[in-house]
Amino acid sequence: MGIFTQEHLTVREKYGTTNQAEMVFSYMDTTSLSDRMIGFIESINYFFLATSSKEGRTNVNFKGTKSKRLIKVLDKNRLIFPDFNGNGILHSVGDILSNPNVGLLVIDFSKDIRIKINGKAKIIDDKEIISSYLDYFDSFNFSRLIEVEIDYVIPNCSANLSVVRDSILDKGNKV
Known part of the structure; x- marks a missing residue:
């Protein structure tokens, strides 16, 4: 493999x-998304994105929005999501420019589901291409899209995800 x-x-x-x-x-x-995975991924409004510089310095970022639509699956081997300027540091974007290898961890803590995706990312900042995706995303204040060509996808072990949920509930919050 x-x-x-x-x-x-x-x-x-x-x-x-x-x-x-x-x-x-x-x-x-483990080479492509199943229909069930696609439904799950497109229903989530947050995930974690891991990147690495060309020197191998790793970085992980939370990607999320209040919107219900954050990731669009283009086909069983490609997905796309908007990238926001956030604090302006743009770690992920800079890393992708020097090293396209990325990892996504898509989690639903309330249902104990997580999927790990590894692939190669590219940055799309052409306004015409971006405009063709505006109907999918609920937010329009993003500067670019990131497309990921999937190399590897696997439902990750869900053991112990309840630790997060239980910790939140112990504090009197809702998941």
Whole structure:
């Protein structure tokens, strides 16, 4: 599998998870989104985006909006989302320019669902292209779109997501 390095294989062997991992890969298509994944991803209004500079300095950002539509799945191997200026630092955008490899973690803490997506991102700042997506997104105050070509997607283990929900509920808040 092209996404994994020899080091991944070595640690699976070292920690005795090789058979477990092979079983997951034998019944799951990790190269494209399923219809169920698409429905879930398009229903979420927040996610976490991991990027890395060309030197390998990592960065993770929360991406979210009050709108109910943040990610548009273009097809089973591509998705797109708006990028906002936020505090103006633009870590993610700068990283993508030097290293297109990204990771997305899409989570619904209330339903204990999470999906991990790895792929290659590109920045779209052409106003004509952006305008063709305005009907999808509820917000229009973004400066660019980020399109991700998916290399790898997998439902991530949902164990312990309830810790977040329970922590919020313990404080008297609602999820």
